[in-house]
Structure formats: C-alpha cells, structure tokens
Amino acid sequence: MFTQRITAALAGATALSLALAGCGDSGGTSSSSGEAVTSLSILDYYNNEPDKSLVQKGLDACATKLGVTLQRETVPGADLIPKVLQQASSKTLPDVLMLDNPDVQQIAATGALAPLNDLGVSADGFTQGIVDATSHDGKLYGLAPVVNTIALFYNTKLLAEAGIQPPKTWDELRAAAKKLTKPGRYGIAFNANATYEGAWQFLPAMWTNGGDETDLTSPQVAEALQLWVDLVTSGSASKSVINWTQGDVKDQFVAGKAAMMVNGPWNIPSLNESPQVKWDVVQFPVNKPGQTPIAPLGGEAWTVPLNKDEAKQQKAADFVKCLSSDDNELAWAKARFTVPTRTALGPQYVKEVPSMKAFSEQVANARSRTGKLGEKWPDAAKVIYQAIQLALTGQASAQDAFKKASGS
Amino acid sequence: MVHAPTRPSRSEAPATQAVRRAGGRRRRSEDLTKLLFVLPAAIAMLALFGYPVVKNLVMSLQDYGLRTFFTGAAPFVGLDNYVTVVTDRLFSKALVNTALFTIGSIAFQFAIGLGLALFFRRKFPLSSLLRSLLLLPWLLPLIVSSATWRSILEQDNGILNRSLAGLGIINEPVPWLNSPSVALIAVIGVNIWIGIPFNVTLLYSGLSEIPDELYEAGSLDGATGWKAFLHITMPNLRAVAGVVLVLGVVYTIKVLDIILGLTGGGPANATQTLATQSYERSFVDFKFGEGAALSNILIVLSLLFAIVYLRGTRRAVDE
Structure with a gap:
C-alpha cells in the first residue's frame, strides 16, 4: 500500500516534469497538424463472435503497420445508425466508421463523410457494384474489403434422394421445389417479410429477370413476384415466409424442414456446426436461358467521418486503405466466408475456399442496391416488400401488387 | 357617530x-x-x-430527418407533417386497427379479469398460489412474451395449431400470423393474455375493499348471487373499475413491442397501428418530424380518455 502510493507519486512527478519539458520544447517548432497521430477510434457492428475477433485481427494488423493504437467500439447491427445519429449531433463521430453499404450514400449525402479520393484512396480494381454503393456524386466515400450476396443453398442428400439436379431455371426451381415438398418439409425457404431484408431477398429474382428498381411496374418485376407467389401458393414454400427472417430461413434448412433456401454465406459457419446437413450452393436460377444471375451486394464499407484534425483524417484514410489491402481482403474473406472485392483476388480465393465458388461467381455480376437510386433506395425497397406482402397474402395479383403498394 | x-x-x-x-x-x-x-x-x-x-x-412542425443530426438544420414546415401522416393511405387503417386493438383488448381483459377476481374471492386451497402464478405474464419482458407467442402461433409447427389439430377441432392449420384477416385477432389475443394479470390484481383488491356486512345485509333482503353482484359489487367497484379501464386504454393505445415482436405490423400492414406507424416513420424511415406528428395525435387521443376519466371521478366525488 505504502510503496504503491510512493510509486504513484513518483509517476505523477515524472509525468508533470515530462509535460513541462514538452511545453518547453514545442515553442514554435511544431504546429498542431504536424503532431504524430497515435490513436484512432473505430465504430462497427461486428459485436458477435466469431466475427468480432476475426475483424479485430485485421484491424490490429493495420494498426501495427500504421503505428497507431485503436479504440474500437462495437454495437449491435440495429443500433449502429441510431448511434451514428447520436454521435453526429454531439460531434463525437469516430475517426473510422463502418457502415452497411446501402447506408453509405445516405450518410454521405448529409455531408458527414470525407471524400476518400482527396485523401489518396481509390477503388481501382474493385468490383464495380461495390464502388457504386460507396460512391456519391462521383466521389468515393468508403471502401469495402469484402462483400457477400445471396444464392441458392440446397441439401445435397435430399436432392440426390429425389433424383434432382440443382435447378438452373425458374421452371426447374418450381418443379424441384414441388417434388422436394413432403409432409413436414417444404421444397424451398426464403424470406419475404415486411422489412428491407424481405426486399433484398427478392432482388435476385427481380434483377436476373431484367427488372429494375427505377420502374417497379414493369412486367419483368411482376414475373419475378409471380415466382414467389407460385412457390407459396403451390405449397412448395411455407406461408410463414412473410414473417420469416433470414435467420429463420436458415433454421428451417438446418432442421431439414426446407430442402433449399435463398441465403448468404454468413450462414456457413453455423451450417458447418451441423455436419449432418450436407449442402452445396448454386447461383440463383434464371427465368429464361441466356439470362445472367444478378444478385444484390451485401457487406460493410469503412468510411472516414469529416474531421477538423487533418492529420487524423489522413491517418484514418490510410487505415481504411490498409483494410482493403490484398492481404487483409484475403484474410477476412477466408476467415469470414465473404468474397474479396479486388477482382484480381477472385481465382486465388476460390482455389483456397472451394465452397465459396458459387458466391464468388454471383458477386462478379452482383449489383448494389443504391447504385441507381442512391439515397432514394429505401423508398423503393419499401414498395418492394409491401408489394410482396400484398401478393403473398392474396390481396393483390403479382401484376397489380406494385401499383397498389406504391399507392398509385 | x-x-x-x-x-x-x-x-x-x-x-x-x-x-x-x-x-x-x-x-x-x-x-x-x-x-x-x-x-x-x-x-x-x-x-x-x-x-x-x-x-x-x-x-412535429419541422422537417426533421437524417440530415438534421449532421447539419443541425431542421426547417419549420408548419403543419405539413400532420397533413402527410393523416392523408397517408395507411392512416385510416392504422386508426381503425388502433381502435379495434384497444377496444378488443380492454373489453376481454376486463371481463376475464373481473371473472377471475370474483373467482379468487372464494377461498379455496392453493387460491393465493394460483393468484400469484397468474401474475406471470406480467412479469415476463414483453419481447420474451412476443417471441414465445410467435413460435406458439406458427402456422406449420406452432404448438397451438398442432394441439387444435390433434384435438380434431381444426382440419387445416389456422394462419394465425400469416393471414391479414386473422393476424389482428391473434395479436389482440396475445395482448389480452398479457393484460389479464393487471386487471385481476386491481379488481381483486377493489373487491376486497367491499365490506362483507354489505353482502350479509343484502342477503337478508334477498339480494344474493347475480343480484348481489349487480347491486352491491358493481356500484362499490365503480371507482376501481374506472381506474383499471382508463389506465388500460392509455397503456393499450400505445402498445408497440408486442406488435413489433409478433408481426412487425404485417402481414400486408394488417396489424399496423398508430404506434407502429409512428415508430416506423421515426426509426425506419428516419422521418422524425412525421413520427412526432403521429405520436402527438396518439398523445391527444390518450389525453381525451384521461379527461373523460377525470371528469367521471370528479362527478363521483361530488356525489
């Protein structure tokens, strides 16, 4: 106790003298912008294991490289935007901010983020879809090292038993789903709930068929909705899809209550925990031969909020750049079952992680949700999920649903 | 002089x-x-x-959106937000749903609560244990209750449909949360279950306040059973019943978590109420001005009930 107090006193005295020495030294020679940046604060929503520590590894690697220490804060996914709003109004945004890619344009439009082009960061060699998502008014506001998308998972054992090949067209999908439906088991599971998640799950069908969010009343979009309607009304998919989340969909698949599912690669770790379920993945089927499967891009981008301290802002930009280096992209992609955004890394990645082949192919042609509509995307997404709900509950036909949902 | x-x-x-x-x-x-x-x-x-x-x-009078948090600018727009929310195509539906939800919940909560309170007035073995067990729905966090009910009401594998089918009561599974015509009823049902303990507890204590002498005197005059209930219990319970009903309305009209947990306002907006709409506008669309306008409408509605209650009790005191 006594010695502790002496140590504390000595430490205090040392600190004081150092501070005084510091004051004496700085007389006129160094300006504030020239001070070395020694720490960066970070906010992200990877608050669950194993993602939390896997992300931490990549962050630490870049911190060591740039000679900074990190103050990282993680919040649950749903709390991120409220937290960002809170910090924005109290001017306490972190130096490096992670955002879900469809949110980047909305936040950038408020003027809260620093354009990365001015800070020596570019997205050359990145897959175009993600560059669209993280750009606003021709400027780059974030970099996403890895991305994901959704495709068709299927239970290899159940398909083999039924003598079915994984479907490549919608007709094959309808037929396969029907044939795989048995008492207590549905052919396919997907999420059609009344949230942005429900809209996101519909996009592979809509975009693959040539539908477009700028004109939701087109016949191509209606055809895609008809696919969802057919799967539910034929009994090949549960009527509960209108309330399911993607997590529910995965649970159905793992429990053997669905032979196929539309879902993303983030489920692979939890699928691997149930080795009795044998599965594989194919790209989302096409309506007519010759079409290319186009799915939406998921994943998070790292951005730099505007900072008066230019040195810190520059350091933060360097940090974001480092997170998208070849090494880190590959490390994160392998550890977290995501796809690297630098297209050149694709072949090597698929060689090392064969289970990600279908997702890598699907990402190559994938589009971002905000690529065309920018900050107006949430309005379109709302119309999409409401139309799906109207059609699946029989309140409107697939042809009329979008008109009805948009209120015209 | x-x-x-x-x-x-x-x-x-x-x-x-x-x-x-x-x-x-x-x-x-x-x-x-x-x-x-x-x-x-x-x-x-x-x-x-x-x-x-x-x-x-x-x-509610400002254009208060996502941008406001960053720039601090929230221009005044007069009554625009109110016009927007009232003319929205979902407003009338949400209003009707709010009314159905509130009236349906309160009516059944009160009736069942009163029935149970009367039942527990009779002393029988384990009655106080049973009465305290009845409080359980009240003690559970709402998010837990709604998640549990969501799995109970699941169409294919939910325990309710399985039980009903096993008992031969239904042939086809009931789409409790999946059909726009049934979902509101299911949500009201769950809310009734949650509200019963509150009603039982308050009404039971109200019943205990009624002196036994009244019933004894009444029985001498021939007022027993139903007549005793009508002429002794009801008049003496009026004040407590008033409190229970008004608090019930004020609590129920703004219910959000149960609906969000069960249906999220769906399917196809079948269970949207003013509260869920207000939440959605504020925290999904980030149009805080519109959300505030809707919640003010909600506050005024509860205030009306509170005024009715205050006038009612004042009259009772005056008498």
Whole structure:
C-alpha cells in the first residue's frame, strides 16, 4: 500500500516534469497538424463472435503497420445508425466508421463523410457494384474489403434422394421445389417479410429477370413476384415466409424442414456446426436461358467521418486503405466466408475456399442496391416488400401488387 | 357617530399590526417551505416530461430527418407533417386497427379479469398460489412474451395449431400470423393474455375493499348471487373499475413491442397501428418530424380518455 502510493507519486512527478519539458520544447517548432497521430477510434457492428475477433485481427494488423493504437467500439447491427445519429449531433463521430453499404450514400449525402479520393484512396480494381454503393456524386466515400450476396443453398442428400439436379431455371426451381415438398418439409425457404431484408431477398429474382428498381411496374418485376407467389401458393414454400427472417430461413434448412433456401454465406459457419446437413450452393436460377444471375451486394464499407484534425483524417484514410489491402481482403474473406472485392483476388480465393465458388461467381455480376437510386433506395425497397406482402397474402395479383403498394 | 365602531382605536392598532406582520412572515416562510418541497418534483416533471413533450411538438412542425443530426438544420414546415401522416393511405387503417386493438383488448381483459377476481374471492386451497402464478405474464419482458407467442402461433409447427389439430377441432392449420384477416385477432389475443394479470390484481383488491356486512345485509333482503353482484359489487367497484379501464386504454393505445415482436405490423400492414406507424416513420424511415406528428395525435387521443376519466371521478366525488 505504502510503496504503491510512493510509486504513484513518483509517476505523477515524472509525468508533470515530462509535460513541462514538452511545453518547453514545442515553442514554435511544431504546429498542431504536424503532431504524430497515435490513436484512432473505430465504430462497427461486428459485436458477435466469431466475427468480432476475426475483424479485430485485421484491424490490429493495420494498426501495427500504421503505428497507431485503436479504440474500437462495437454495437449491435440495429443500433449502429441510431448511434451514428447520436454521435453526429454531439460531434463525437469516430475517426473510422463502418457502415452497411446501402447506408453509405445516405450518410454521405448529409455531408458527414470525407471524400476518400482527396485523401489518396481509390477503388481501382474493385468490383464495380461495390464502388457504386460507396460512391456519391462521383466521389468515393468508403471502401469495402469484402462483400457477400445471396444464392441458392440446397441439401445435397435430399436432392440426390429425389433424383434432382440443382435447378438452373425458374421452371426447374418450381418443379424441384414441388417434388422436394413432403409432409413436414417444404421444397424451398426464403424470406419475404415486411422489412428491407424481405426486399433484398427478392432482388435476385427481380434483377436476373431484367427488372429494375427505377420502374417497379414493369412486367419483368411482376414475373419475378409471380415466382414467389407460385412457390407459396403451390405449397412448395411455407406461408410463414412473410414473417420469416433470414435467420429463420436458415433454421428451417438446418432442421431439414426446407430442402433449399435463398441465403448468404454468413450462414456457413453455423451450417458447418451441423455436419449432418450436407449442402452445396448454386447461383440463383434464371427465368429464361441466356439470362445472367444478378444478385444484390451485401457487406460493410469503412468510411472516414469529416474531421477538423487533418492529420487524423489522413491517418484514418490510410487505415481504411490498409483494410482493403490484398492481404487483409484475403484474410477476412477466408476467415469470414465473404468474397474479396479486388477482382484480381477472385481465382486465388476460390482455389483456397472451394465452397465459396458459387458466391464468388454471383458477386462478379452482383449489383448494389443504391447504385441507381442512391439515397432514394429505401423508398423503393419499401414498395418492394409491401408489394410482396400484398401478393403473398392474396390481396393483390403479382401484376397489380406494385401499383397498389406504391399507392398509385 | 356611525363610523366610530369600525375604526380601530389608536392604542389598539400597533399591536394588531405587529401580530399580523408576524403572522405574514410566518406564512411566507411556510409558503417557501411548501414551494421547496414541490420544487424537486416540479423540476423532475419539467425535465423528464415537459421537455420531451414540448420537443416532440416542435419536432412535429419541422422537417426533421437524417440530415438534421449532421447539419443541425431542421426547417419549420408548419403543419405539413400532420397533413402527410393523416392523408397517408395507411392512416385510416392504422386508426381503425388502433381502435379495434384497444377496444378488443380492454373489453376481454376486463371481463376475464373481473371473472377471475370474483373467482379468487372464494377461498379455496392453493387460491393465493394460483393468484400469484397468474401474475406471470406480467412479469415476463414483453419481447420474451412476443417471441414465445410467435413460435406458439406458427402456422406449420406452432404448438397451438398442432394441439387444435390433434384435438380434431381444426382440419387445416389456422394462419394465425400469416393471414391479414386473422393476424389482428391473434395479436389482440396475445395482448389480452398479457393484460389479464393487471386487471385481476386491481379488481381483486377493489373487491376486497367491499365490506362483507354489505353482502350479509343484502342477503337478508334477498339480494344474493347475480343480484348481489349487480347491486352491491358493481356500484362499490365503480371507482376501481374506472381506474383499471382508463389506465388500460392509455397503456393499450400505445402498445408497440408486442406488435413489433409478433408481426412487425404485417402481414400486408394488417396489424399496423398508430404506434407502429409512428415508430416506423421515426426509426425506419428516419422521418422524425412525421413520427412526432403521429405520436402527438396518439398523445391527444390518450389525453381525451384521461379527461373523460377525470371528469367521471370528479362527478363521483361530488356525489
């Protein structure tokens, strides 16, 4: 106790003298912008294991490289935007901010983020879809090292038993789903709930068929909705899809209550925990031969909020750049079952992680949700999920649903 | 000498004045003490209740969106937000749903609660244990209740449909949460289940307040059973019943978590209420001005009920 107090006193005295020495030294020679940046604060929503520590590894690697220490804060996914709003109004945004890619344009439009082009960061060699998502008014506001998308998972054992090949067209999908439906088991599971998640799950069908969010009343979009309607009304998919989340969909698949599912690669770790379920993945089927499967891009981008301290802002930009280096992209992609955004890394990645082949192919042609509509995307997404709900509950036909949902 | 008696004599005056002055000083310091007692509560009320209400009112007149948090700019738009939310195609549906939800919940909660309270008035073995078990729905966090009910009501594998089918009551599974025509009923049902303990507890204590002598005297006059209930129980329970009903309405009209947990307002907006709409506008669309406008409408509706209640109780006191 006594010695502790002496140590504390000595430490205090040392600190004081150092501070005084510091004051004496700085007389006129160094300006504030020239001070070395020694720490960066970070906010992200990877608050669950194993993602939390896997992300931490990549962050630490870049911190060591740039000679900074990190103050990282993680919040649950749903709390991120409220937290960002809170910090924005109290001017306490972190130096490096992670955002879900469809949110980047909305936040950038408020003027809260620093354009990365001015800070020596570019997205050359990145897959175009993600560059669209993280750009606003021709400027780059974030970099996403890895991305994901959704495709068709299927239970290899159940398909083999039924003598079915994984479907490549919608007709094959309808037929396969029907044939795989048995008492207590549905052919396919997907999420059609009344949230942005429900809209996101519909996009592979809509975009693959040539539908477009700028004109939701087109016949191509209606055809895609008809696919969802057919799967539910034929009994090949549960009527509960209108309330399911993607997590529910995965649970159905793992429990053997669905032979196929539309879902993303983030489920692979939890699928691997149930080795009795044998599965594989194919790209989302096409309506007519010759079409290319186009799915939406998921994943998070790292951005730099505007900072008066230019040195810190520059350091933060360097940090974001480092997170998208070849090494880190590959490390994160392998550890977290995501796809690297630098297209050149694709072949090597698929060689090392064969289970990600279908997702890598699907990402190559994938589009971002905000690529065309920018900050107006949430309005379109709302119309999409409401139309799906109207059609699946029989309140409107697939042809009329979008008109009805948009209120015209 | 008409004026003489009214005018105080000179020798008397200073004394009375001194007494009066001393009394005034005492009264003033007493007033100050009273004020100091009220002050903490008043400050707390203003900070925790007054400020949000005023802020909410101001916000409902502003274009308060995502941008506002970053730039601080929230231009005044007059009553635009109110016009937007009232003319929205979902407004009338949400209003009707709010009314159905509130009336349906309250009516059944009260009726079942009163029935159970009367039942527990009879002393029987384990009655107090059973009565405390009845409180369970109240003790569970709402998010837990709604998640549990969501799995109970699941169409294919939910325990309710399985049980009903096993008992031969239904042939086809009931789409509790999947059909726009059934979902509201299911949501109301769950809310009734949650509200019963509150009603039982308050009504039971109200019943215990009624002196047994009244029933004894009544039975001498031939008022037993149903008649005793109508002429002794009901009039004596009126005050408590009033409190239960008004609090019930105020609590139910703003219910959000149960609906969000069960259906999220779906399917196809079948269970949207003013509260869920207000939440959605504020925290999904980030149009805080519109969300505030809707919540103000909700506040005014609850206020109307509160006024009805206050007038009712005042009349009861006057009588």
